[in-house]
Each structure stands twice: as structure tokens, then as C-alpha cells.
Amino acid sequence: MRLESVSKEYGSGKKAVRALDAVTAGFPRGTFTAVMGPSGCGKSTLLNCAAGLDRPTSGRVMLGDTELSSRSESELTELRRDRIGFVFQAYNLLGALTVEENVTLPLRLADRKTDQAFLRAVLTAVGLGEHVKRRPGELSGGQQQRVAVARALITHPDMVVADEPTGALDTRSSKQVLELLRHVVDDMGQTVLMVTHDPVAASYADSVVFLTDGRIAGELTRPTPEQVASRMTHLGEW
Numbered sequence: 689m690r691l692e693s694v695s696k697e698y699g700s701g702k703k704a705v706r707a708l709d710a711v712t713a714g715f716p717r718g719t720f721t722a723v724m725g726p727s728g729c730g731k732s733t734l735l736n737c738a739a740g741l742d743r744p745t746s747g748r749v750m751l752g753d754t755e756l757s758s759r760s761e762s763e764l765t766e767l768r769r770d771r772i773g774f775v776f777q778a779y780n781l782l783g784a785l786t787v788e789e790n791v792t793l794p795l796r797l798a799d800r801k802t803d804q805a806f807l808r809a810v811l812t813a814v815g816l817g818e819h820v821k822r823r824p825g826e827l828s829g830g831q832q833q834r835v836a837v838a839r840a841l842i843t844h845p846d847m848v849v850a851d852e853p854t855g856a857l858d859t860r861s862s863k864q865v866l867e868l869l870r871h872v873v874d875d876m877g878q879t880v881l882m883v884t885h886d887p888v889a890a891s892y893a894d895s896v897v898f899l900t901d902g903r904i905a906g907e908l909t910r911p912t913p914e915q916v917a918s919r920m921t922h923l924g925e926w
């Protein structure tokens with residue numbers, strides 16, 4: 689995944705807000721990248737442009753050899769469904785469906801068959817092999833987020849994007865979800881792009897990209913929580 693000089697403006701004229709300002713960044717296959725920065729700096733906008741949920745005003749978004757920015761709405765919908773896995777702070781599971789039905793929903797929507805062996809492997813990887821018949825309401829927040837991670841993985845996407853995946857979780861559940869994201873990169877070869885406010889969460893990534901005012905303000909590789917917190921303090925309010 690690559691962003692090439694991506695800018696995004698909301699609104700126009702005097703009220704225009706430049707949420708991203710000529711951002712160029714690469715998120716190589718098999719890596720885990722965290723995006724951090726002060727509130728309103730453009731983190732979610734970057735993630736949404738990268739995942740085809742939002743269109744840049746200018747610049748190019750490349751997923752492998754596919755350019756997202758020039759796709760039609762229906763092509764983008766299909767591309768998101770087939771090639772990108774989503775994890776949000778609010779889990780976004782369907783309460784009436786079981787764990788297994790939630791996880792396999794993206795395949796049913798795409799009219800694709802479920803590979804039962806892969807489904808078992810994914811449910812085991814996220815630690816929910818025992819709970820496949822439960823409904824989200826019968827699970828803890830951490831378990832629900834792990835169902836969301838399994839759902840993001842089931843289509844073998846090119847990339848998993850996670851917007852504040854641990855934002856609603858306690859320390860212990862956050863650790864489990866972050867270890868899981870690390871595992872999907874290290875052992876399943878996935879590519880993860882995660883927005884977070886938490887230096888500890890960011891320290892699970894291979895690198896952290898810092899944004900301020902819609903621009904890249906620096907990068908840290910093999911970050912420690914202390915290094916991340918120190919950079920954030922230098923960037924201002926967070």
C-alpha cells in the first residue's frame with residue numbers, strides 16, 4: 689500500500705479544511721504500522737483514504753498495482769470487501785449473528801465459499817475456538833474485538849486497517865488484541881495499518897508514522913512506548 693502525495697480537503701472556500709497535505713508514505717506487505725498524532729491531525733482521514741472509504745482530493749492511493757483513487761464507487765465497494773479487512777473501535781458486530789456467522793459474513797456478502805479449515809485456524813488464532821456459537825452480547829469487549837479481527841482476516845485481505853482498535857478496551861484485553869495483530873503480521877504475513885492514541889499500542893508496530901496538521905512529522909522504527917510518548921509530547925497536545 690502506498691500513498692503518493694495524497695491531499696484531502698473537506699468543504700470548500702474559506703471553510704475548507706485540509707485534513708491531509710501531500711502525504712507520501714508506504715506500508716509494505718507483511719509490516720505493522722501505527723499512525724499517531726494530535727487530535728484532528730488527519731489520522732482517520734489517512735486510514736480512510738488508504739482503505740478506499742474516502743477519496744483523496746488529489747494524489748494517488750495504490751494497493752499493490754491497483755490505483756484506488758480512480759475507481760468508481762461500486763468498484764471501491766467491491767475492492768474494500770475483497771481486499772481490505774476492517775477493525776473499528778466499536779467492533780461493529782451484528783448482535784443477532786453468532787461468532788461464526790459474524791466472522792464468515794464478508795464471505796457470504798461476496799458470495800464466496802467458506803474454507804472450513806481456514807475458518808477453524810482463524811478462530812483458534814484469535815482464541816475463540818470454544819465460543820463459535822455464542823452471540824456478541826455474550827462476550828467481553830476484548831473477545832468481541834477478537835471476533836472483529838477474525839472477520840477482517842477471513843477474506844485473506846491485502847491489508848487490515850484498524851482505527852483505534854483498543855480504544856474501548858481495558859489494559860489486559862488491549863494487550864491480547866495487540867498481540868493478536870502482531871501475530872497476524874508475523875505468522876500470517878498480513879499487513880496492518882493502525883491508528884492509535886496509545887504509545888503502548890503503537891509500540892507493538894514495526895514503525896510509527898507521526899502526523900501533524902495533515903503532514904508527516906516523522907517516523908520511528910522499532911518504537912518503545914517511551915520513545916513514542918516523548919515524540920508525541922514534542923508534537924503538542926494529544
Ligand SMILES: Nc1ncnc2c1ncn2[C@@H]1O[C@H](COP(=O)(O)OP(=O)(O)OP(=O)(O)O)[C@@H](O)[C@H]1O
Pocket residue numbers: 698699705706707725726727728729730731732733734
Ligand atoms: N467529514 C468531514 N467534514 C469536514 N471536516 C472533516 C471531516 N472529517 C474530518 N474533518 C476534519 O479534518 C481534520 C482531520 O480529521 P481526522 O478525523 O482525520 O483527525 P484525527 O487525527 O483522526 O482526529 P482524532 O484523533 O480526534 O480522531 C479535522 O480538522 C477534522 O475536523
